Amino acid sequence: MLIENRDRKLLRAIGLYQRHRHRRDPLSRLKCGWGKLGHVWWSLLSGCDISRDAQIAPDTRFPHPGGIVIHARAVIEPGCLIMQQVTLGQLDTGGAPVVRRGAYLGAGARILGAVEIGAGARVGANAVVLKDVPAHSTAVGIPARVVARRDPD
Structure with missing residues (x-):
């Protein structure tokens, strides 16, 4: 327990x-x-490094919190699922990621810079996100690109 x-x-x-x-x-x-x-x-x-100043909704789920790194200015809205080894960080240009309601971040994903992960979006495992991911879409690869869009449920 x-x-x-x-x-x-x-x-x-x-x-x-x-x-x-x-x-x-x-x-x-x-x-x-x-x-x-x-x-x-x-x-x-x-085994994670989550800043005390990050804005994280209380119902955010980390099934395997090992290796998660979250920047102090990152924002995570309610209902998100974040897997192990995910990084929400800042680039030298400034700004931190915003993860909208109900997003899924796969294991090892790197979300860097002032990008927005849209509501209900999915980021694949080990993807490196440097640009915004629209709502209800799936992004994969290095650098991440949108490969699918779906209708909201």
């Missing part, structure tokens, strides 16, 4: 930190510190 829910516990620790980081009362400072400690603990246990 301890290992099975490590992604949930990591997201909960990040949420605790984010809710209390700007408050100055003693209890909030204690909760913020507890969130930081939990973030460090669950990051070590799960």
